Amino acid sequence: MLERHLKVAEEAGHLFIPTPERVDVGWPATEREFEEAFSPIRSYKDVVRVPEELRPQLPSSFDVVGDIAVLKIPGPLVPHRAEIGRAILAWNRTLRVVAQDRGVAGEFRVRDVEIIAGDRRTTTVCTEFGLRYHVDVARAYFSPRLGSERLRIAGQVRPGETVADPFAGVGPYAILIAKRRRPARVIAADANPVAVDLLRRNTAANRADHVEVREGDARVILKETAPLDRIILDLPHSAMEFLPDALAALRPQGVLHVYGILEDADREERVQAIRNAVRDSGRSVKGIHPHVVRAYAPTQHHVAFDVTVGPRSRRAGSARSPSASRTSRTRRTRDAGRRSGRSARPGAARGRRRRR
Numbered sequence: 001m002l003e004r005h006l007k008v009a010e011e012a013g014h015l016f017i018p019t020p021e022r023v024d025v026g027w028p029a030t031e032r033e034f035e036e037a038f039s040p041i042r043s044y045k046d047v048v049r050v051p052e053e054l055r056p057q058l059p060s061s062f063d064v065v066g067d068i069a070v071l072k073i074p075g076p077l078v079p080h081r082a083e084i085g086r087a088i089l090a091w092n093r094t095l096r097v098v099a100q101d102r103g104v105a106g107e108f109r110v111r112d113v114e115i116i117a118g119d120r121r122t123t124t125v126c127t128e129f130g131l132r133y134h135v136d137v138a139r140a141y142f143s144p145r146l147g148s149e150r151l152r153i154a155g156q157v158r159p160g161e162t163v164a165d166p167f168a169g170v171g172p173y174a175i176l177i178a179k180r181r182r183p184a185r186v187i188a189a190d191a192n193p194v195a196v197d198l199l200r201r202n203t204a205a206n207r208a209d210h211v212e213v214r215e216g217d218a219r220v221i222l223k224e225t226a227p228l229d230r231i232i233l234d235l236p237h238s239a240m241e242f243l244p245d246a247l248a249a250l251r252p253q254g255v256l257h258v259y260g261i262l263e264d265a266d267r268e269e270r271v272q273a274i275r276n277a278v279r280d281s282g283r284s285v286k287g288i289h290p291h292v293v294r295a296y297a298p299t300q301h302h303v304a305f306d307v308t309v310g311p312r313s314r315r316a317g318s319a320r321s322p323s324a325s326r327t328s329r330t331r332r333t334r335d336a337g338r339r340s341g342r343s344a345r346p347g348a349a350r351g352r353r354r355r356r
């Protein structure tokens with residue numbers, strides 16, 4: 001009810017309390033000018049004008065992407081979205097655009113947004129760990145909430161690795177890895193042409209020109225770029241569908257980062273599904289570590305599974321009859337040769353050299 005950004009005035013023994021509209025509380029009311037107060041505005045909620053009964057529903061937090069604020073607005077507040085946008089711009093002078101987030105959808109995971117205040121644009125430049133990214137919040141996926149997860153993955157990359165990021169979006173994993181680690185090769189690709197344009201722009205803007213940028217379906221990219229030491233499957237709703245292709249493209253020893261949006265009760269089942277897929281690819285799981293990235297819904301989490309894959313262990317092989325074991329080894333060797341277009345031997349030798 002109070003206009004907190006205006007100063008209470010005192011004149012001729014009367015106190016004048018600023019309110020956005022005339023209020024009838026039994027005291028005399030008048031219309032007058034007030035000076036701006038110097039007290040800091042702690043939240044846009046201090047300056048927003050919405051009906052009192054809707055205040056509890058005002059969003060308490062929102063994403064800031066460069067100079068764009070992106071926020072979800074509960075249904076009853078949607079008719080007041082322009083006022084919410086105005087208040088956010090008044091509260092934070094570094095923001096230039098406020099966009100209503102109406103959800104992420106479709107194969108390219110793009111956000112349906114409506115500009116509710118400020119400049120009529122959806123493009124901006126944001127900074128993450130000192131790197132600059134051109135983004136378009138309406139045409140290519142980008143979430144500022146995942147920065148620490150990207151840093152966590154980059155921290156695991158060892159010198160000399162070949163890393164593939166086939167769901168790269170505008171490039172925040174691939175560029176961070178290329179710039180902060182010493183990989184031999186980083187491949188970044190996406191099926192969304194707008195994301196790929198931004199990805200090219202971002203590799204140039206960050207002088208990460210050694211990142212190999214490609215456009216196309218992840219399955220094709222994985223086949224074309226194998227053999228790989230590390231693959232980031234950052235397509236949480238359907239990463240499991242790409243797991244067999246990723247395993248086919250992985251070197252005999254390698255690491256997969258498989259993302260998922262899961263009910264908490266389903267986490268163990270997902271671990272087992274990953275184990276099964278690795279076993280079906282003819283290899284074994286050397287380690288599998290679920291890491292909770294963030295809460296997604298009351299009973300769901302966004303989870304990363306860091307999976308270290310190795311050759312099938314001797315013990316697993318010895319459970320079979322000698323002839324069955326020989327047959328499956330022969331088939332695996334032939335498949336490996338077909339997949340990479342090389343003989344399987346040099347790949348295996350490379351794997352051993354790296355281990356020493």
Ligand SMILES: C[S@@+](CC[C@H](N)C(=O)[O-])C[C@H]1O[C@@H](n2cnc3c(N)ncnc32)[C@H](O)[C@@H]1O
Pocket residue numbers: 107108109140141142143146166167168169170171172173189190191192195216217218219234235236
């Ligand atoms: C969740 S976003 C991840 C973006 C990026 N890794 C990041 O951190 O910002 C998933 C990306 O996968 C892309 N995508 C979806 N299906 C694909 C496919 N079959 N092949 C390649 N890219 C695909 C989308 O266009 C989107 O940019």
